[in-house]
Amino acid sequence: MNAPTIERLGTRIDLPKIILTAIAASIGIVMVLPLVWMLSASLKTEIEVFTYPIQWIPETIRWRNYQEVWAGLYPFGTFYWNSIQVTTISVTGLVITSSLAAYSFAKLQYPGRDVLFLAYLSTMMIPPQVLLVPRFILFRNFGILNTHWALILPGIFIIFGVFLLRQFFTTIPNELSESAIIDGANHLTIWSRIIMPLAKPGLVSLVIVSFVWRWNDYEEPLIFLFSRDLFTIPVGLTLFVDEFETRYSLIMAATVSAIVPVLAVFLAGQKFFVRGIVTSGLKG
């Protein structure tokens, strides 16, 4: 490494590093610029939104936009509560059933196991759109169309969960469970006392990744729900887009409100989210 450096005031300045950082930072700014604009527009009057050059920090911060969104015609609070309910229940169910199935696929030997796993894997390629029409009809016959169950039940059985946890479980050495068997432990105990605690990073990854996906899901609530008071955030947001038409300051306030929870969860658990994405991607 013979990188050119500038000697100044006794400190060495790494010029290539500064140049590369400048390039990398300007790309980063381009990537977040639409989001910054959204935030700025959500705190402006309608006229200020369209002044040019763009005033990134509004002269007077206009919280009233948020007031109109949260206390207006459509209750944003209800959409939030619906999203929280649907997301929590489906993610909990997903983690429980997937971790049991993943234990079965990763740690137990039985006839037909590999064929079953292959059947699971091969359905991962089927686009969800293939399933939407038959699910719509099945849900109508079960009587769960236009209820949250129509979102929760398919949300529990996402093959990705089994796949991701199986990847994590196979990295746990078999000696641990084998010695537990010799000590007389049954498989439920091994699953709950040995495998689950050791796979905690994998479980957290699954929780965060599936939380983000469930929270953002648009097509299922769009098709399976008709009553406004059942809508989750993404479908609710489209109501605001229709309602406010061209009042973009209000639309942006609604959009910021819709994004915040998922952004918070992502930033809090970024490490796990990234690991979940990379594990399921690279080892797939």
Add this chain to the structure above:
Amino acid sequence: MSSRFFAATPSWKRSQIYAGYLFLLPNFIGFVAFILVPVVFSLYLAFSSWDLLSGVGGIQWVGLSNFTRMASDPWFVSSLWNNLVYSTFTVVFSILIGLGMALLLNNKVFGKSVLRTMYFIPYIVSLVAISAIWMALLSRFGPVSQLVRALGVENPPVWLMDPTFALPAIITLGIWNQAGYCMLIYLAALQGVPKELYEAAEVDGGGAWVKFHHVTWPLISPATFLLVITQIISSFRVFAPVQILTQGGPGRSTTVLVYYIYRTAYQNFRMGYASAMAWVLFSMVFIITFIQWQGQKRWVNY
């Protein structure tokens, strides 16, 4: 085989067999009910005609006619074409931009983790929210038009209502959304490239391009392979931006496969035809993936 198999199996192994099935059971019930049965039902519907309103008794077997109809359906043909254009551009540019960002971050830069977060954030924002932002940015007097006007264009187009610009607008949305994912996968792959190989290339007098061409690119080819496949699959699922921003218009200039399937099923209630198109979509993605899989030996190094 099974009875002899069981007789010869020690009890701890047999308990493993029972446990194996029992642990799988809860998930398997859901797998059958919410995936397997819908898949089979959908396959049957693809060869049927059904308007939903006539009840399950109204399902009529029509053979291949759903499939033969597609070729002469202008909406289907446009959807297929637009989708191919959308997929080509988003896949190529998401991967290239993602690679560029990953290579930058793999160098010595300040604030690596902050930059990585900035690159990645668009991926976790819902497509509905991104569509709302794009709608505002590209509105008649929105910032993009203002900027173009400031650059001297007197009458900038109304992007999303212009047949020439509507699809490119949706493509940029897709690229902005996906590039961060590609960056993340590449970054993980780059960290697996042994430093010694770069040093060896330097000893041989190789410059930056030689190092990239002979060391980096071949070693990250599994990541490229993975990204090409996953990006093609996800690009054929594009729906929300089209449904929210353009409803396939103006004319048929932005209609894509999933959007047209949605319209056929839930606005025209032609469930059979919609299912048939969904299967054509699946077959296309499957064939593209299969070709990639066969071709990987030529360029992917494991």
